[in-house]
Amino acid sequence: MMDSEKRSRILHQITSNDFLPSLSPLTIQLIEAASDERSSVLDLNRIIEQDPGLTTRLLKMVNSAYFGRRTKISSISHAIIMAGFKRVRLMALNISLRDTFPLGRVGGIDYDLFWKTSLYRALIAQGFSQAGRLAEALDPEEIFTAGLILEIGMLLLFHVCPKEHQAVFPGGAMALTDLIAWENEHLGINHREVGRIILQRWHFPDQIIESQKYFGPEALQGDRSPWVRILEFARICTQIFFGPQDDFQLLDSLALAQGLSPEILNEILVTTFSQVEEVAGQLRLMINSQDDLLMVMEKANRTLTKINGSLESSFVKVFNLISDLEQSTVQEPTEELEEKNKLLENTLEAVVHEIRNPLMAIGGFANRLAKNVEQRGDVIEYxxxxxxxxxxxxxxxxxxxxxxxxxxxxxxxxxxxxxxxxMLAGYQDLLDEKDIRLNRLYRSTSILIPLDEAEITKALQCLLETEIQLLEKMDRQLWIGLEEVLEKKEVRISLSTKAGQFPEELRHTLLGRDFSGKSFGLGLGLSLARKIITAHGGRLELTLEDDLNTLSV
Structure with a gap:
């Protein structure tokens, strides 16, 4: 069948009530009330009270901690007065629309995942609308509804697409741009078009209909309405958390573009996870926020593993460029030196750009989660x-x-x-935690020498951390010596453990002979320490005597 024919058939089905899921009479009345400016509190009260189940769930939602009511609301009319006509109508409409569709998995659609993602998106979007420079310009309840039904066209398109396509329908398992491309190719129409058409038929507000039109970079452009930008940002967040996308680096940069600091973004995301279960209960959704958080943490950990691999693979290249530049002689032409410097700068800039943003986003979110004492034990551990x-x-x-x-x-x-x-005082807690006994082998109270205190401290920290990580469990002792060698006009600082022979790749790195990707984290710290000490006219030495592995400066 030609794409145009597929499109025409699906459009016919969508615009024909006989082919769409049956909306309850109450839902239809709620939709009509939305488009009728003459609707009153009494009209809304009469519509909702026709359904005792909806009435009970709506009152539970209005009285929930999520809405922060101090006094109990016992009737729909009271709820409308206290919470507002628009808010109660939207809450009732959200509940009714959710009930229109099934749960579980049907063909290529996982309805549970769809509604879970939709609810998280709605809460995140609502949080964004209440923060930053947009707080006074948007209605949080309308944003919530828009977020909840942003991808409603997916369910409608799945419902009317040919049976042979229902079994392979990608649904939420595919990134949005790829999904829309698949829909256009196989069905001649995509679910955002379907959503726009059906929400127009249901008389939804223009700004909610407009949000169906844009997605991806186009939705985030500065001339788009705040509605469109907030909903797209919320969609990206949920796609990163629950979809195939893992671009954590997008979070902080997108937040700043919308006038939100990374700290506010993380506060909104953590608050969403703490609220979602209560709201889900009123929509008859089974959501375990702790399981969801664990899944997000596992995804973040996989991303960190990728970052570690990327950093390690880039590392040797950067290190070799630095070594090549350090070994350059003054006789080399200025142009060649400048070219080497430029190559190093560009390579380093590319590495930092690739790694820093996702690292800061993941670390910031995890740090904020760690402050939430309500998290489950396995979640906190992760x-x-x-x-x-x-x-x-x-x-x-x-x-x-x-x-x-x-x-x-x-x-x-x-x-x-x-x-x-x-320097040692800053490590006492770590030494206590690891049950390492520190033995000082010096008594003098004053040895004056010229040095760069901040950098020498950094070098000693690198050496101490290396020794701590190499310590064997059987003998958790560390000896530190400090002596003045007058005949050589030197001061010798030594760190000794019974950790055995230094790993070969670390010895090569420490003594400036080579750099191996195997020595990655520790190797860099040792190289940095060597650079600082060499700049002070010092040197590093390694000795193994009487089972003591000694690193001396």
Whole structure:
């Protein structure tokens, strides 16, 4: 069948009430009340009270903690007075429309997933409408309804499409742009067109109908209405959480584009997960927000794994570029040096751009979740895991940027013992947590030397963290020595453990012989420490004697 014929047949079915799911008489009356400016409180009260089940659910919703009512509302007329005509009508309409469609899986449509995603999208969109510069310009209840039915055309199109296509209908398992392309190719029409047509027939407000028209980058353009932009942003959030999309890096940048800080975005998202179950109950949806959060955390963890792989693969390339630049001689032509610098800058910029945004988005969301004491134990455990890994990768990225920069020490005479003691104090909690006993092998209270305190502290931190991570469980002790070697005019700082021989790739990195992707995180810290110490005219040494592995500066 030609696409034009498919399109004509589907359009005929959509515009014919005989082919669409049967809307209840009450739903039809609610829709008509929406388009009739003469509708009164009494008219709405009369329509809703025809259905005792709807009345009960509506009163539960109005009295729920989600709506923050302090006094109990016991009748629809009271609800209309307290909550407002528009709000009660929209709530009743949302409940009635949900009841029109089944639950479970039918062919290629998972109705449970569809409605779950729709409810999350509605709550997120409502949260956006109440924050930032749009808070006073939009009606949160209308935004909620628009978010809930944003993809309603998908259910209607599935309902009227040929049987052979129903079994393979992609539904929510495919990204929106791919889904619309599939629909246009196989059916000659897409579900957003269907949604626009049916919402016009149902006399929905123009702004809700307009939101069906735009999606993707086109919907986020500055000249689009706030409705369109908010609903698209909310759709992207739910697609990232529950769909095939995993572009976490989009979250913070899109939030800023809509006038929302990343902190406000994370607050809205966390609040949504805490509210969704109560609202779902009134719509007869079974949603477990803790299971959903766990699924989102697992998806975030997979993204962090990809980031780690990407960072590791880029790492050796960047490191080699830095080493090549460091080994360049003053005899090299200026043009060649500038070219090497430019190549390093461009490569580093590409790595940072690819990694920093998703890392900040995932880390920020996990940090906000960690503050919510109501989360389930396994969710909190996963959240802490995500937070820890995000911080580790952020540190690796930060160290990489620091290592790539030309470093000249800012020298001031300082008491090196005080510098070391201050550094150790910052690690005492970690040492206690890991049950590591710290043994000091020095007594002097003052050794004055010229140094860059901030950078030497950073170098010592890198060395200490390396030793801590290499410690064996059987002997959780760490010795730190500090002595002044007068005949050599040196100060020697040593860190010793019974961790055995240093891994070969770390020894090569530490001594400046080579860099291996296997040494990734620790290797970079050691390279940064070596760079700082070398700039101070110092050196690093490794010794293994009497079972003590000693790293000396």
């Amino acid at each position: 959240v802490h895991l995500i937070t820890k890994e995000s911080l580790r990768l952020e540190k690796v990225l930060k160290d990489l940027v620091a290592y790539s920069q030309i470093y000249k020490p800012f020298i001031i005479t300082r008491n090196i013992i005080q510098v070391v003691e201050k």
